[in-house]
Amino acid sequence: MGVAILAEHCVRGITANRARLAETVAAATGLVTALGPALGYETACALALEAHHTGRPALDLVRERELLTEAELRELTSPAALTGRPAL
Structure with a gap:
């Protein structure tokens, strides 16, 4: 009953x-972890x-520092790259 009320x-x-x-x-600082292999x-x-x-x-x-191209950033921070699973 409580779950039904919560859902509703x-x-x-x-x-x-x-x-x-x-x-x-x-904006997540932790996202830098995904850039480690490319940036060191x-x-x-x-x-x-x-x-x-x-x-x-x-x-x-x-x-700003032009450390990676926009394409490289997109690839490294894509959901597939971050999770090891294909995007939906």
């Missing part, structure tokens, strides 16, 4: 805000630390 009043109709989710993922451990750590201290997205720092 709190869950049914919820949809993902894809734009907001994309912003959140792009020390560079990736330095980027993560700077992103954390400045509040700027690490991917923006990578773009």
